[in-house]
Amino acid sequence: MDSVTNASGSGAPNTGTGAVEVQDGFADLLATFNAYLDDELFPLPEFTRFMDLPIEIRCNIYEQYFLEEKRLHNEVGFCLLESAHFHFNDDDAFGDFFAFLYLQQHARSLSNMVRKLTLNNVNGQRGSIIYGPINREANLRVTDLSNEEHIDIIHALPRVRELTVTLHAPLLYSGDSGDENRPISVQAIPIDDFLVGFKPEAILCLKELQKLVIVGTSGYCNRSKQVVHHNVVVMDDAKAAHLQAISDLCRYFKRRFTEQGRHVVVTAQLLCSRDGCSEEVFK
Numbered sequence: 001m002d003s004v005t006n007a008s009g010s011g012a013p014n015t016g017t018g019a020v021e022v023q024d025g026f027a028d029l030l031a032t033f034n035a036y037l038d039d040e041l042f043p044l045p046e047f048t049r050f051m052d053l054p055i056e057i058r059c060n061i062y063e064q065y066f067l068e069e070k071r072l073h074n075e076v077g078f079c080l081l082e083s084a085h086f087h088f089n090d091d092d093a094f095g096d097f098f099a100f101l102y103l104q105q106h107a108r109s110l111s112n113m114v115r116k117l118t119l120n121n122v123n124g125q126r127g128s129i130i131y132g133p134i135n136r137e138a139n140l141r142v143t144d145l146s147n148e149e150h151i152d153i154i155h156a157l158p159r160v161r162e163l164t165v166t167l168h169a170p171l172l173y174s175g176d177s178g179d180e181n182r183p184i185s186v187q188a189i190p191i192d193d194f195l196v197g198f199k200p201e202a203i204l205c206l207k208e209l210q211k212l213v214i215v216g217t218s219g220y221c222n223r224s225k226q227v228v229h230h231n232v233v234v235m236d237d238a239k240a241a242h243l244q245a246i247s248d249l250c251r252y253f254k255r256r257f258t259e260q261g262r263h264v265v266v267t268a269q270l271l272c273s274r275d276g277c278s279e280e281v282f283k
Contacts, residue, residue, distance in 0.1 A: 086116065087120070089120045111159075115159060115208075118164040118165075121168065122150045123195065124142045124145070124146030125139065128171070128224070129227070130170050140193065140196060143194045144197035147197030147199070148199075158207070158208075161210045163211070164212075164214075167217075168191070168217045169188070169189060171188060171219070171227070173186055174235060184232050185234070186227060187236050188218050188234060188235070190218075190245070195245060198249075200256070209262075210263075211265050212253060214250050214267070215269040219237035219239070219272050220234050237272070243271075253266050254266045
């Protein structure tokens with residue numbers, strides 16, 4: 001059979017304008033059907049849980065997606081914020097930190113970036129000593145105010161996943177210790193009265209919370225620098241009963257989370273002696 005030749009008489013296949021037109025027409029046909037094929041016959045898969053991925057994986061994805069883009073710096077910065085564990089010794093430190101952050105770009109998103117948070121001295125009684133009835137009333141007012149301020153902090157960070165709060169039982173001045181070498185003594189007391197103003201609802205409203213740790217300290221573990229420096233005797237020390245209210249509070253949280261259908265690991269850490277702490281985990 002004779003081969004098909006082009007106009008010059010050679011045996012090469014015909015690649016003239018007719019073939020190009022056919023190719024262009026086919027490409028146009030594909031382009032026409034493409035929208036219908038993608039949307040109706042072959043819908044693209046959707047992934048809606050990107051923010052649930054581990055932070056390390058998301059950072060790698062950001063780096064590839066925003067390669068050579070200025071936006072990469074912002075996204076990686078947010079990743080670092082989410083991976084950081086923020087520790088605040090008091091509400092003043094928290095206020096100073098976020099006052100600085102809110103001067104930066106994307107300020108409205110910053111409160112959603114904090115996932116791991118530790119709030120120490122929530123009830124304002126770290127290293128505190130009560131010297132009498134009047135001073136006790138003043139301490140209770142401090143407790144109420146400090147608890148409310150820290151609850152406001154928790155309200156401002158709605159996407160926290162891991163939260164640790166520390167509550168302290170003050171020491172009570174008791175005068176003569178009966179020891180000539182250390183004449184002044186203080187007494188460990190229960191924490192119960194110094195939880196006033198602590199509102200569990202704020203923590204229960206943290207919808208993404210996965211882990212809650214409540215730390216309670218009393219006696220030896222809540223000594224001020226002055227008590228340590230002067231080697232003051234701590235009477236009635238090392239009694240877990242002084243922190244029973246912390247265990248009860250954790251048990252309450254676990255019950256409420258269960259009622260909400262949520263699996264949040266709740267841990268009570270009780271620090272009441274120099275020998276260490278006791279821990280109870282409510283899974």
